[in-house]
Each structure stands twice: as C-alpha cells, then as structure tokens.
Amino acid sequence: MTKSRAKLDQLNYRPSGRDLDVEIFHFSDLRRRVTSEQILALYHYSFHTLICVTEGAVTQIVDFQPVNCAAGSLLVLRPGQVHSFGSDKGWDGWMVLFRAEFLPSETQTTADLLPVLGLDRLPDHLSLFTADFGAVNEAIARMQQDAGSPAPPKDVHALLRYELCALLLRLAILQDQHMGIDIAQSPGVQRYARFRRLVEQNYAGWHQVSAYAAALGCTEKSLTRAALEATGQSAKNAITARIALEAKRLLVHTDRPIYLIAEGLGFAEATNFAKFFSRETGFTPIKFRKQYKN
Incomplete structure (x- = not known):
C-alpha cells in the first residue's frame, strides 16, 4: 500500500483545454500524463469521482479497505474519501470527476429529476452485468465526446x-x-438511508443512537432493526465506524495534533479518543499516522 499523500485535483487534468465542471477521460490517458508515483499516491478527494473499469483487473483501496475490481466494476468515490488506484498497470477504465455543486440540489430538483437522492442510493462499489455495463460505458463515452x-x-x-x-x-x-x-423500497431500508445521511452530518457531535432516533421520530429499537435489515450491522456500529473512519482520514491527510482531532470528533479527552481508536482499529493514533506518513 502506498504511503504517499496527495489530492487528485492537484494533477490539474484538463484534457480538453476547457474549464468544465465535469471531466471525463480514460485512466490510461491520466497514466501517460503523470508519474507512477502520482498515480500510486493515496488520495483524499474534494469532489466526486466515478471509476468504471473497462478492461483488466486491479485491487484498489477505498477508505483503507481493498476492493477487487474487474471489467464491469464501478467505484463511486465521494468527497472526503481516501482512495488509491492500487496499480498503474494491467487495467484501464473511465474516470468521471465532478463537484457536488454541478448536480441539482434537492431544493432545485423537479419531481422527475432527483440526482442527489440517486447519488445517495449508490454504494461505493457496483458490479455491473454485461448489458448494464454496455449501457453505462456508452453513456460515459457519449459524455466524453460531448x-x-x-x-x-x-x-x-x-x-x-x-x-x-x-x-x-x-x-x-x-x-x-x-x-x-x-x-430497496422497504420502510426499514428507507429509514436507514435517512439515518446514514444524518450520520454524515452529525457524527462528530452525536455519538449515541438515541440522538438519531429522536431526530428520525422513531425508537432506538426500530432504528437498530432498520440498520440490521439494510446492512446486517447495528445502528451503533454504523456510528462508531463512521467516527473511526473520519479519524483515520484526519490522521493520514492532515498534520492536525491528535488532541485537536479528538476534540473535533466530539471526545472530551484525547485519552478517551485514543482508547476508542485503538479498540476500533487495533492501532494507536500515533502508530496509524506513522504507518502512512513515513
């Protein structure tokens, strides 16, 4: 795994020479324009990125977890996520880069155009069947041409x-x-989707299931049932995992002191944060940071 740090927008990829709010290109085009070291860096995104593998196979890293990608795999990377391409050889695919403001917001959408909600429904990794892959590949190719x-x-x-x-x-x-x-349309899965959006907005301050249940107007038991139905994990585990993930991101992609990271994530004492992080990851915050920064 690479220990480098970078931001993809620092690569300044503008193949068309025009200032557009979306960029569409092949990974192989990017590979020809930058160094292998840049390709293999561990990136922290400030925008959305779709990576659709069209040929070959590669194991990419998303939020510190390996994801096996073959032709037909599509990664949906969101602002704040950590990603590594894994390898600059043996595969190719489409890349679609866009910032959140390029999409209509919920207040701007009509009843028939809900792209923001559609983006929320997508997992980090999809495996497309042959016919679906063909349609997606064609759509991205058309975007590049346009x-x-x-x-x-x-x-x-x-x-x-x-x-x-x-x-x-x-x-x-x-x-x-x-x-x-x-x-997908069951009340439990829909409730869990609303819960996940709340977690994204409030994980640093709300550490208890009770706060989310109150905001959703349901009981803690019903929220836990919804989480188990949707993912097989409890609501408490979802909250804990999100806090731990943000801690990892901040440790790797900032030089912020650990006590400030702890404070920003809602821990009254840095020692409490260190115990939490060690329990969830098996590393102390210092060791985890050194693993990626050295």
Missing part, C-alpha cells in the same frame, strides 16, 4: 449536467434492481 463539442460553453455545461444526472439515475436503478425492488 465535452469536446464546439458548442457554446453554457450549452455544453447544460448538456453534461443532464447526461450526468441520467447516468447517476441509471446506476441508482441498477442498484435497486440488484438489491431487489421490494427491499
């Missing part, structure tokens, strides 16, 4: 925005089909 259109930038932006919304909605539909429509 990005180079000589049309006025305003029109190109609008076209790419609609195409990206359509792509994300297609992926959300495929994910629902993979789960089973009845399961």
Whole structure:
C-alpha cells in the first residue's frame, strides 16, 4: 500500500483545454500524463469521482479497505474519501470527476429529476452485468465526446449536467434492481438511508443512537432493526465506524495534533479518543499516522 499523500485535483487534468465542471477521460490517458508515483499516491478527494473499469483487473483501496475490481466494476468515490488506484498497470477504465455543486440540489430538483437522492442510493462499489455495463460505458463515452463539442460553453455545461444526472439515475436503478425492488423500497431500508445521511452530518457531535432516533421520530429499537435489515450491522456500529473512519482520514491527510482531532470528533479527552481508536482499529493514533506518513 502506498504511503504517499496527495489530492487528485492537484494533477490539474484538463484534457480538453476547457474549464468544465465535469471531466471525463480514460485512466490510461491520466497514466501517460503523470508519474507512477502520482498515480500510486493515496488520495483524499474534494469532489466526486466515478471509476468504471473497462478492461483488466486491479485491487484498489477505498477508505483503507481493498476492493477487487474487474471489467464491469464501478467505484463511486465521494468527497472526503481516501482512495488509491492500487496499480498503474494491467487495467484501464473511465474516470468521471465532478463537484457536488454541478448536480441539482434537492431544493432545485423537479419531481422527475432527483440526482442527489440517486447519488445517495449508490454504494461505493457496483458490479455491473454485461448489458448494464454496455449501457453505462456508452453513456460515459457519449459524455466524453460531448465535452469536446464546439458548442457554446453554457450549452455544453447544460448538456453534461443532464447526461450526468441520467447516468447517476441509471446506476441508482441498477442498484435497486440488484438489491431487489421490494427491499430497496422497504420502510426499514428507507429509514436507514435517512439515518446514514444524518450520520454524515452529525457524527462528530452525536455519538449515541438515541440522538438519531429522536431526530428520525422513531425508537432506538426500530432504528437498530432498520440498520440490521439494510446492512446486517447495528445502528451503533454504523456510528462508531463512521467516527473511526473520519479519524483515520484526519490522521493520514492532515498534520492536525491528535488532541485537536479528538476534540473535533466530539471526545472530551484525547485519552478517551485514543482508547476508542485503538479498540476500533487495533492501532494507536500515533502508530496509524506513522504507518502512512513515513
């Protein structure tokens, strides 16, 4: 695993020479323009990235966990996540980079256009069947072609925005089909989705299931049942895992003192944070940081 640190937006990839709010290119194009060291760095994203593997196989790293990717694999990487390509050889695929503001927000969407909610429904890793992979590959290829259109930038932006919304909605539909429509639309899974959004917004301050249950207007038992139905893990485990993940990200991609990381994650004492981190990861905060920074 690489111990380097970087941000992908520092690579300044602009293959079209135009300032667009979305970039579409092949991984092999990126590989030809940067060094192997840059490719193999451990990245901390400030934007959304879709990686659709079109040929070969590679084990990539998402939030410090290995993900085996073959042709038809699609990674959905979100702002704040940590990622490594794993290898710069033996595979190729599409990369689609866009910032959250490029998508319509919930307050901007119509009843028929819900890309933000569709993005929330996607897991980090999808495995597409042959027919679905063909449709997704074709959609991304069309976006790349349209990005180079000589049309006025305003029109190109609008076209790419609609195409990206359509792509994300297609992926959300495929994910629902993979789960089973009845399961994907069940009250428990829907409640868990709302819970996960709340966790993303409040994990640093809300460490107890009771706070989320109160915000959702349900009991702790019903929220735990929803979490078990959706993931097989309890709501408490979901909260704990999210806090531990953010701690890992901050330890690796910032030089912030550990006591400030502890404070920012809602721990009254750095010693309590250290005990929590060691219990959840098997490493002390100092050892974990050294593993990636040395």
